[in-house]
Amino acid sequence: MNKSPDAHRMEKIVSLCKRRGFIFQSSEIYGGLNGCWDYGPLGVELKRNLKNYWWRVMVHERDDVVGMDGSILMNRAVWKASGHEDTFTDPMVDCRSCKARLRADQLVEKKGINQCPNCGGKDLTAPRAFNLMFKTFVGATEDESSVTYLRPETAQSIFVQFKNVLEVSRKKLPFGVAQIGKAFRNEINPRNFTFRSREFEQMELEYFCRAEEGMRWLDYWKEERLKFYENIGIARDNLHALTVPDEERAFYSKGTYDIEYDFPFGRQELEGVAYRTDYDLSQHQKASGKSLEYFDEETKQRFIPHVVEPSAGVDRTVLALICEAYSEDEAPDEKGKMETRIVLRFHPRIAPIKCAVFPLLKNKEPLVAKAKEIVALLRPHMYVFYDEVGAIGRRYRRQDEIGTPFGVTVDQLRICRAFWFRASLNGSGAVSRILLEQSRSYGKHAIWRRCSRLQSCRQNLRASRAR
């Protein structure tokens, strides 16, 4: 069977991720661990840039949001009250022929009969509820009294700390609490590279508001989150805000949007924006016996706030960023022969390495000295990579392949040349100004576009010169 172009594209992305050190299989030398992944030197930078930008936009640039960092292990009572212990399950079916364990909704239906998607077998068990939480024991005794779980979402620690955060932050409604952290789900079938993993990271905001304003904030956060994805370089055309139909929403939710992205393996959810009403706080108030009410000083009313939750997957977004950035083009090699090369077109905001600095030749001491001087000048402003090894064309290509947006080459004439590979300079004005100032400080400067067909690059350059 021929592979679809999209499957082929996904294979190339997975292979690039390993070859250039974005993402490795966890415990690879022992054959890996299904559903777990490690981020290499470039992957960790990309992921950090994403998380830092989220934190900046969601916490630092707002007056109405504060952050917190909760523990992964929590009192088991939290998961009883939230409903996770009883209902955080997937219906699961075993295939008696090939022993595969399958999610009931992944069975293939042919002529009204369910079949195993692996082997086509029809000998399947009845669906059973399979809890997705990882169970563990706290302390020395492994019995029922010491059971707890690795958290399946970060949200619950925000709910159970609601009162503490409210008191110390002295916020008034509406206000939010943000958190970035690890969560764990024992997925029956981890798949699509890092998309569905068992250990993953979430970026969640719980935005507390009055009941009558819930639907308005739901729409507000959907729009804000769409803007966020555009600001990290994901084209609006590849993003979709799906209104989750009534019958598919959690029973306590009054409205949910899924923000989806067109991955090579299909349209899949990046983030859920859910109006969770007062369900979680009410549950914890009931179970703990502690008041989680808000006191409105103006109206003298006490009530449990409602909450709107934009909940994004870090690993999914990293994967979307790589898929979005991935492109191939034709360029001549050293002998002038055309060949296909990979270019990652990251937005400068999230690119792992911001600027590469090259002396044209490594055996010309003045060039090397000047290049190292430039590195030292740029380093306080951005993550800089110095490379003096190999032909200059090959060094450029190495940076193209990992999506480095800026580069500075010091050539024989001791002219510093700042260039950028990518067209998109939105929001990176500071970077281009520093680079422009740097190149100007070396006297005669030349800045050119490496991607000659990208018209906007020249326009951006003109705009930044005019400033």
Ligand SMILES: [Zn+2]
């Ligand atoms: Zn089977």
